[in-house]
Amino acid sequence: KNEVEQSPQNLTAQEGEFITINCSYSVGISALHWLQQHPGGGIVSLFMLSSGKKKHGRLIATINIQEKHSSLHITASHPRDSAVYICAVRPLSGGGADGLTFGKGTHLIIQP
């Protein structure tokens, strides 16, 4: 069974700090998604990647397929980055009807 583990579960940092959120999974995958859930509850797709690295503004996502590991980095963090960050993977075989297994999320708080 595919397991998706995120670390840390909770993270509090000061404004301006460099943030790293990790996602590890146990089976081969074809794609990995990073999602952001705002305090109001809405969920936004940040990245979808299957290799290498992607960057959007202050957010960077990397994936190492061999190590079965992905990281989400936030540079120059800001209080508006406070949210729950969710990792989801699509296994090469199996998986649900939507093909995705979700992590439980990392709750990030950036203090001014």
Add this chain to the structure above:
Amino acid sequence: NAGVTQTPKFQVLKTGQSMTLQCAQDMNHNSMYWYRQDPGMGLRLIYYSASEGTTDKGEVPNGYNVSRLNKREFSLRLESAAPSQTSVYFCASSGALSAYNSPLHFGNGTRLTVT
């Protein structure tokens, strides 16, 4: 751009009551999904529709029914609500047959409480 519109935002039901959660997307997406989110757990798929007229069970389908009325709309029905169905429900859509090569677009969620 409206994206994925989900209604209602909040609902309180008594055990045994029924209700329908509505979802519509204006992005011409083929695939639509219903998830539930509970504290300490990842999002879990309830039902999935790859195209108009087709639906498939997800991880936690018991107690729910769905209808893919047309390409835009995908509704979730609770026929006889139970306290175990207290949760936050999200509708989502994607342009591909699965989330393999297409990002997910989510609605704003419905917070349902069953007493």
